[in-house]
Amino acid sequence: MGQTKLPEFFQYDDFFIDEKVGLLKFANAYKVFNQDGQQIGNIRQEVPLLHKFLRLFLSKAMFPFTLNIADANEQVVASIHRGWTFWMSKIEIRDMNGVPVGGIKQKFKFMKPLFHILDANGEVLAEIKGDWKAWNFKIVDKNEKELGAITKKWAGAFKEVFTTADKYRVTIAEECPEDINKMAIVAGAITIDMVLKESK
DSSP states (O other), X not given: OOOOOOOGGGGOSEEEEEEOOOTTOOXXXXXXXXXXXXXEXXXXXXXXXXXXXXXXXSOGGGSOXXXXXXXXXXXXXXEEEEOOOSSSOEEEEEETTSOEEEEEEEEEETTEEEEEEEETTSOEEEEEEEXXXXXXXXXXXXXXXXXXXXXXXXXXXXXXXXXXXXXXXXXXXTTSOSSHHHHHHHHHHHTHHHHHHHTO
């Protein structure tokens, strides 16, 4: 893919993800902050009314889902889509115009979940791997070069900002090219908690 102007949301290299807590929550919702503690967007799961009803009887791991990533102006800048599934899922990442820019493919390695982030042609861009219990992962390319990390480490003002719900931090290496592939890597990494929740 050629160099494409990224939405401002994807030009950051540090993302702090904080889950919103709600009663009788059928859909996941998260706030996204930058390194300065400013909210730069939201991630919301879209769940049709029929699916909310069916989830009372069927495993949510089977259901399709859509996650919309919106910027501070509530403009959707990317979305994550999965169809009905009965085993390890493949997930599509689309840009603000609904054009596929990549995907997420879930695999298992030695009984541990492993995620590949794919480009628009289905080639592996990056792999998310690490310690799922400690929530400490590396994002590496096919040559094992580190492109970023996902952790639950906090510092400074963020200890005051975040609630007791799920929260994590995604950092992207500065040398990661500012192109459409970064959109796929960031979108895949910042939604990984929701993808895992929907896969259980």
